[in-house]
Amino acid sequence: MENIEDLQNRLLAEIAAAADLKALDETRVAALGKKGCITEKMKGLGALPVEEKIAAGKKLNLLKTAVENAVEKRKNELETLELNRRLAEESIDVTLPVRPETQGRIHPVSKIYEEVVAIFGEMGFEVAEGPDIEDQFHNFNALNMPADHPARQMQDTFYIPNPDSADFDDSYVVRTHTSPVQIRTMENKKPPIRIIAPGRTYRSDYDATHTPMFHQVEGLVIDKTTTMAHLKGCLYDFVRAFFEVDNIKVRYRPSYFPFTEPSAEMDIGCKKGKDELKIGEGNDWLEILGCGMVHPKVLAAGGIDPDEYQGFAFGVGLDRLAMLKYGIPDLRTFFESDLRWLKHYGFVPLDESSMTGGLSNNGGLAR
């Protein structure tokens, strides 16, 4: 009969040689199962005399423990091998591209709208709106542009027949500027007034810098003490925040708008390179907006006493701001719905504009 040592050696060898979990289990059952060889020997202990029983039992327990430990150890080894084999099998080419996701874009005009709102909001302005189709009173007459005013000819106005009058002079117009919102605001609100009015505007013109529809933002401040010095401060603060440069050269030129007096145009300094425009310094000037102190006749037309109140107004082209800030060369492309253009010049939807968090992340560049 096989002695305990030989048995242990054989079992341990068999365990170590088990090629997989199944073979290991068979070996375990053959040794430790109900009819296993160790179990059988345990059963045989009862027949032995008491003095031998203790010693033999001790030996058998040692054997059993050794076998159990060996099985456990081999099991761990085999499981590790098995896991490694599975992992090796599961490996995939992670250089493959991800599932397609489409990230949309916000149009530059909307982005500029949000930037402008953020900046003027900081200065206490509210956003006002008005209709795209206007009557001539709000678009012209109330703004000190009576029917035969030369400035009125310069605006290339689109007309819409008045359904209630066949007379051409009663025609409605598609607003030529956002300035009628000045009048509508004055009609509905008592001073102090601080509003901006962004929106669509229309003139019959078409080239690289003129389109029949474009966007303006109007500004209007009315109270008892606002002067041209505030106008200059307000606009300087605006351009500096908008172009995100600390030092920006500006100059004001006297100009003429029927609805402001004195009137001015604001230029900003820039450097024109071959394919690049650097805003802020340099020896070139870029015309950027028109402004002035609200004409007393305009205040009166809006129902505000010009002897008591005064203030300033300005108008900026939103598209023009977008072209300058984001280097877009041709205005016409804004309105062509070309997906390649929208993807390139558009803004990622989560890039919100604020003065607390900045107007844009990373200059609004998309991934």
Place this chain on the structure above:
Amino acid sequence: MKFTLSWLKEHLETTATVDEIAETLTRVGLEVEEVFNPAAKLAGFTTAKVDECVMHPDSDHLHLLKVNTGKEVLQVVCGAPNVKKDTIGIFAPVGVIIPCYNEKLTVGKIRGVESFGMLCSEKELCIGEDHNGIISLPAETPIGVPAAEVLAIDPVFEISITPNRAECLGVRGVARDLAAAGLGRLKPLNIKKTTGTFKSPVAIRVEDKEACPVYTGRYIRGVNNKAETPKWMKDRLAAIGLHSISPLVDVTNYINYDLARPLHVFDADKLHGGLVIRMAKEGEKFVSLEGKEYALDNKSLGICDDDGVECLGGIMGGMEKGCSADTVNVLLESAYFKPSVIARTGRHFQIESDSRYRNERWVDPNSNIAGSDYATALILEICGGEAAEIVVCGEENYRSKPVSLRPERVKTLAGLDVPEDEIVRILTALGFEVAKEGNTLKAVSPTWRGDIECEADLVEEVVRMKGLDDIPAVSMPADEFPKQTLSPAQRRAVTVRHELADRGMFETVTWSFTDSKLAGFFRKSSEAVKLTNPIAAELDEMRPSVLPNLLIGAGKNIARGAGSVSLFEVGPEFYGRRPGEQKQVAAGIRYGMTSKKCWQGGERAYDVFDAKADALAAVAAANGPWDSAQVTTDAPTYYHPGRSGVLRLGKNVLACFGELHPSVLKAFDIKGRVVAFEVYLDNIPLPRGTGGKSRKKLELSPFQSVDKDLAFVVGKNVPASSVVAAAKNADKEHITDVRVFDVYEGANLPEGKKSIALGLTFQPKEKTFTDAEIDALMKKVVLEVGKKTDGILRQ
């Protein structure tokens, strides 16, 4: 407005440089658009003398020169036929840029001989047109001096004149502004008065003195209109882009630009009877000198003889009675027309002319006789002839009303501190008569200014001359904590844009106009909102929907090969012609596949449920009732009748969505399907104030929820939404979610039936559900679905 430096100096005594003049013009409000100064490009060019001139050994027309630059003698090869020994010309040394070619001159090698520079023609220097030979200067010209010092170079200024500054449409007005700004002295205007030697044979009568307060006529006999206009006048006119036509025309053009004084000359021999200045009769015919015929109305001022209207007063002369080369006897008109009459007629008949441009802005009403004298003197000088006595109808007695200026208003309106005596100095220099009355200045504007009406106008004159740059910049005072900048409605439009872009759509901005031929599909009322004067035939209507423009945009992208198009726009649509008859809409379209083919698959065609999802997302982003709105199937006819729907709250339509109708797509030349949505932002109810509101308390159950599936067989026309609603309503407390996970029609189902499989979530509130409780809930669902939809549980 253009003028040359020499022309300006005719009126302004100044030592200022071209740059100083340009800078000052812009500073006082006469914005410089361009200064064309050929001298600026002539740095490095000097005078030089040809010491030796022999033929090139290998050429029959090239010369080999020794050119003395005053510093050195250089070998130069020259092809000009007029080069001779001792010629003094303009020498371009190696390294300078030749203005005409805009290229740097290098050492040349011409037929084997090196050339170290060149002698230039006028054209090469951009100072003239002559390219037949090199410039040849007088023999006494010194050698080695800068070219700009010896050449007759007259820089040209181009400035833009705002409508209020009509007097600066003449060089003298510009000179006056510059003088007032401290750039020199305005020279006195010396106009030679011609005394007539005989009585004018043309009688003149002004019928409408309101429209024409002053009319002067000067008859001149025996002129020679074939005479040559003097070179100085021709050169100045050419510099501002006017061709010399005949001396009579040139003189009137010159005075128009010199003094901003329009004039007109009739061929007096063609006039029949005297001149009458009157309103035209309704329908009276007038043929302009451009050959266009007009039927005038009774608000058009005519200069008429017995034959009818011969000149549309202050706007344009007539075809019949104008001057020609053979003209001998002339009548020179110089008159004051009411600007509003000119503007009305010009606008009504859409006639553009230099004369109208000036007359409708402002022409000095007291400059008629002076203008006539000036022209008479020039005509006599150039064309000869003999002048009659001038006929003057009306009186040159215009005087503007005084305007008050409280000196402190310069500070309180413009924010600029200017002492009172400086204010007076500036206004006086500009031609104002200033008097002091108490604490107020009374200023009478000069007759050449028609734009000064109120105190603010005078403040502008002062700050314009002081310079706007002197006004300090003061940040807006923060009087109180700012209110919310965007209203709730404005704010949610922003959120909707970001939501749609976040859903993979590209925001676009398209015209508010569209093509009426395509817009017809989308009109909700019978009326098209058409423009009277569209810029193009395909942009002739205010869009009744955003969709046609999105489809046009999609079509262009598809034509470029885009297999997937997702575009949206937030903007107005128009339903009427009156102000305010517009709605703000968020509209979008999707075409093609969700993506290009990918190694993992998953790409699919966009369908109506993408459009529905977009619409719901937009409504939700606008804080609208996306989950409680009903879906009905009565979308407008431009949608596919069986694949479209409306999201509504009763009568109030929040949104439409669906596939677009194939016949609409055909009109847009789009093959394949397009899904679309339109969300009416104005129709989404605004929350009734958000102030102080908190959210509903969150009730969380600690007990596990249970998911169960049930399938129902219902009639084919039963909407899925009613099955879902019935299931939800079976036990609102415990059924927290109902999903449709399968819809089936076909084999194993009776004719006219379909199966809808629901996934249900049961949520216990007090304790974990027992099997019996779950069974009871399912029975409730089966019962309720059966009651509401006749649906039976599918076995």
